[in-house]
Amino acid sequence: MGTVFKYGTVITAGEMTRADVLVEGEIVTLLGRDIPTDGHTVVDCTGKYLLPGGIDVHTHLDLSFGGTYSNDDFDTGHKAAAYGGTTMHIDFVIQPKGGSLHDGLKEWQQKAKLAQIDYAFHMAITDLREDVMAEIPTMVEEGITSLKLFMAYKNVYQVDDATLFRAMQQAEKNGMIVMVHAENGDVVVELTKKLLEEGKTDPVYHAASRPAEVEAEATNRAVMMSGQSGCALYVVHMTNEGAVEALRRGRALGYPVMGETCVQYFFMTVDEHMAQPNFHGSKYVCSPPIRTKHDQKVLWQAVKDGTLQVVSTDHCDFWFEGGVGPWQEWAAAHNGGEWAAYEAQDPTYRRPGKELGKGNFAKIPNGLPAIEDRMVMLWHAGVNGGKLTPQRFVELNCTNPARIFGMYPKKGTIAVGSDADICVWDPHKKHVLSAKTHHMRCDYNLFEGTEVEGVPVIVYQRGVCLLDENGWHGVNGSGKYVPRAPYAPVL
Ligand code: URP
Ligand code: ZN
Numbered sequence: 354m355g356t357v358f359k360y361g362t363v364i365t366a367g368e369m370t371r372a373d374v375l376v377e378g379e380i381v382t383l384l385g386r387d388i389p390t391d392g393h394t395v396v397d398c399t400g401k402y403l404l405p406g407g408i409d410v411h412t413h414l415d416l417s418f419g420g421t422y423s424n425d426d427f428d429t430g431h432k433a434a435a436y437g438g439t440t441m442h443i444d445f446v447i448q449p450k451g452g453s454l455h456d457g458l459k460e461w462q463q464k465a466k467l468a469q470i471d472y473a474f475h476m477a478i479t480d481l482r483e484d485v486m487a488e489i490p491t492m493v494e495e496g497i498t499s500l501k502l503f504m505a506y507k508n509v510y511q512v513d514d515a516t517l518f519r520a521m522q523q524a525e526k527n528g529m530i531v532m533v534h535a536e537n538g539d540v541v542v543e544l545t546k547k548l549l550e551e552g553k554t555d556p557v558y559h560a561a562s563r564p565a566e567v568e569a570e571a572t573n574r575a576v577m578m579s580g581q582s583g584c585a586l587y588v589v590h591m592t593n594e595g596a597v598e599a600l601r602r603g604r605a606l607g608y609p610v611m612g613e614t615c616v617q618y619f620f621m622t623v624d625e626h627m628a629q630p631n632f633h634g635s636k637y638v639c640s641p642p643i644r645t646k647h648d649q650k651v652l653w654q655a656v657k658d659g660t661l662q663v664v665s666t667d668h669c670d671f672w673f674e675g676g677v678g679p680w681q682e683w684a685a686a687h688n689g690g691e692w693a694a695y696e697a698q699d700p701t702y703r704r705p706g707k708e709l710g711k712g713n714f715a716k717i718p719n720g721l722p723a724i725e726d727r728m729v730m731l732w733h734a735g736v737n738g739g740k741l742t743p744q745r746f747v748e749l750n751c752t753n754p755a756r757i758f759g760m761y762p763k764k765g766t767i768a769v770g771s772d773a774d775i776c777v778w779d780p781h782k783k784h785v786l787s788a789k790t791h792h793m794r795c796d797y798n799l800f801e802g803t804e805v806e807g808v809p810v811i812v813y814q815r816g817v818c819l820l821d822e823n824g825w826h827g828v829n830g831s832g833k834y835v836p837r838a839p840y841a842p843v844l
């Protein structure tokens with residue numbers, strides 16, 4: 354027997370309709386008014402909305418970065434995601450220096466053994482040798498149809514323009530999309546040096562080392578290269594007017610370019626958040642940095658008018674107060690990895706976190722906790738705030754991620770034949786966001802104390818209940834890898 358979600362209102366990118374939804378096995382098999390219950394399990398959705406499970410296409414779980422590892426892994430990060438209505442994410446595999454793309458993939462497949470929600474991978478290329486160029490088409494066979502290149506993080510992940518362009522040419526031949534972290538990493542190095550020499554070491558100077566122009570210039574460069582190569586481009590974590598204008602211009606020229614912003618960029622500013630005293634500004638350090646109120650307005654307009662197609666999180670969280678306990682000895686004995694096991698010994702033990710950058714903003718691990726709060730914050734400010742229709746909310750969080758990354762209509766919508774990833778949303782339920790109650794492995798919450806109205810109350814993945822009023826039912830290993838199709842549309 355199946356499950357019928359009764360008496361709710363289904364919201365998709367196209368419409369908002371009163372309909373029941375029948376799920377049999379892992380799939381939606383019928384949508385309609387007054388579907389007979391016929392011995393099926395009934396989920397009463399009176400007064401609720403039924404949304405497709407959210408898809409977060411930009412996450413970094415269990416990532417080795419900035420001298421430590423991001424806190425959330427495929428266990429805790431997945432649970433936190435689902436509590437926020439997200440039932441699938443795409444994480445970035447990082448090609449190890451000197452290694453192959455498959456070496457990186459194996460590492461991430463190992464991390465994903467803990468999976469509680471569905472997942473896919475992008476492939477971040479850090480070392481584009483000839484053998485790696487030849488390996489790119491084999492990624493399509495693995496269901497990986499997006500490549501990521503970093504234009505920043507000099508001497509770590511950064512690639513030069515020739516490398517980016519060659520990757521675009523190869524991607525274009527194989528129906529793949531190229532994603533870029535667009536900041537001019539060479540300029541960042543120079544600005545950082547100057548600021549540190551002037552004794553400007555506090556977290557707020559991280560933003561000064563990566564001004565908006567640095568992002569706008571790199572965005573424009575990538576957009577123009579997309580025009581030259583014909584390769585579909587997706588610019589990640591866009592933050593400011595100059596970058597959005599570069600994208601808008603490329604789109605007007607007919608180039609196959611798209612972009613996302615991340616939820617935090619709608620809410621945080623340098624002045625209010627990064628300038629907080631006593632190192633609290635480090636909680637908001639990410640790259641590119643948070644910007645200004647004016648940029649926030651530009652971003653709202655861009656997600657509304659279609660210049661930006663997706664809202665993601667770039668979830669990559671670190672302790673504010675980390676480095677607690679004998680972590681150095683432990684890391685030496687364990688090769689620096691498996692931090693969750695270390696912290697499980699004693700809840701007061703912590704891997705290093707933001708405190709690594711006390712006295713030098715350039716050493717603060719970059720990244721924020723957001724995977725749990727993306728949809729509720731966007732509903733709260735976007736839908737309740739009159740900036741987005743519920744349908745556009747679904748399009749930005751669920752449908753466009755699936756379309757752009759080759760998973761639609763299996764994922765990203767509620768339709769006959771789609772995976773039954775269903776989020777029952779109570780538009781009137783209120784909840785106060787806090788580190789005390791969130792599920793992310795992080796000792797602070799970006800939106801601490803914010804009361805939101807509209808939250809997920811029941812979440813299903815492929816016909817199985819992940820969470821409801823009785824709590825969490827997810828199981829490690831039940832999340833499935835989702836292979837993705839090439840030649841996905843440019844929106
Ligand atoms: O600050 C950030 N964004 N950390 C994660 C790595 C990246 O650049 O996406
Ligand atoms: Zn990035």
Ligand code: ZN
Binds near residue numbers: 412
């Ligand atoms: Zn990222």
